[in-house]
Amino acid sequence: MEAEDFWLEYVDARGELHEGPFEVMWSAPFEAARQVRAFPSYRGQRSFPGWYWAATGAELVGYESWVELGQLMRLDCDPGVVAMASQPFRLSWRSDGRNRRISHTPDYFVRRRDGTGVVLDVRPDDRIEPEDAVMFEVTAAACARVGWSFERVGVLDPVLAANLRWLSGYRHPRVRRDPVAEELRAAFARPRGLLAGACAVGDPIAVLPVLFHLLWCGELAVDLEAGLLSAATQVSPVSVVAEEVGGDAGTSEAAVAG
Template sequence: MYFEAVGQVRGFPSYRGQRNFPGWYWAATSAELVGYESWVELSHLMRLDAEPEVVGVASQPFQLSWRYGGGRRRSRHTPDYFVRRRAGRAMVLDVRPDELVEPEDAAKFAATAVACARVGWDYERVGMIGPVLAANLRWLSDYRHPRVRCEPVAECLRAVFAQPQGLFAGVRAVGDPIAVLPVLFHLFWQRELAVDLVGERLSAATVVRPAPAATGEVGSGAGASAASVQI
């Protein structure tokens, strides 16, 4: 069994007065539910789900345990996500905002990075996603399901936006916005048409252009360049 297909090694606690918000996210990438423990994790799940190179994501996939201090002390850590990319490359992801990383957490993340490197996996600890990118991903995620796609409309949209132009002007050229807009948002999610999701909130004036032949991954933070987050 591949790690991206494993179940969670631990559940998410739920109790009165809880400050974080656990839940389940339906990933279009795998057509399966993936768990999250906070809004920050949910934003990263959406980011990963919108990356064409990602083919699978597993939450709480395994637990690492090791000794330190001359073998007298034991520590353990359960990473947040295991990510499989289309080419087979694997990545382990921990989600923790910078201001919440305590020294003990940093030591666990460093140990996890070493363990991942030994088996040929990438490792990354990520924090908050930029607010504009997070808002755009939340909006587009509502249109991620394949049932939204209408191929005749999609074909017309790709033809209209072969030349970059404003979002709403292109939509009106295709037909009734009520019928056309959901398909357009699905094409953004699928990376078949390109918009800048970091620099501005999606609007009627957003410039839509053909998707580049090779797109970069959706950036994870507010400092990511606009060129790397066009989807």
């Protein structure tokens, strides 16, 4: 497909509609865009749309299903993500060179800390029809033209989802207490059990919420897919995890793929 085949529409933060060729419009701050379409709502609806308060950006981000909510929590917990927007734009293109156009609205646009953009579609593996696969393939090709990444993701691993749900309860900055946070970073200067490290700082009832907040923010590290969080879960300083991942190329690739 040629560059002129792609057309983009989006609504900016002030509510104004913009449209034009994709390769002209792509530099807009889509992470701040309003939803280009509203979520449907009707009697007997099987999906569960709603709004999630993201600590990243301190704003509400929409979701259309529990699957999307899980992916939103994953993004919100990623220190490499600085902003995200739901239903950020409508991308359309000519079908087989004809005048008829096909359009697709991705689920999310994600801005990463390094300035790069990621377009995200959330669809479980068992719900991808042939026409959906083509739509994702064309969207990925369009993204590649402007240096964006495209990802199609599905249902989160159940253990990861459960741990994210737990930690998300401590995502708000009000949970943070800087003196306790500093002591916790010192207590976990070397890997140790979650509860043992918390008890070394003080009363677990007061200390654990701050620890969970640091885990959510990525200021302390834990493997959220290894098992459900427990007293024995190993918590490490972020520097140790980075050294372990960076020290072996195969390990690094597996960690990113995971």
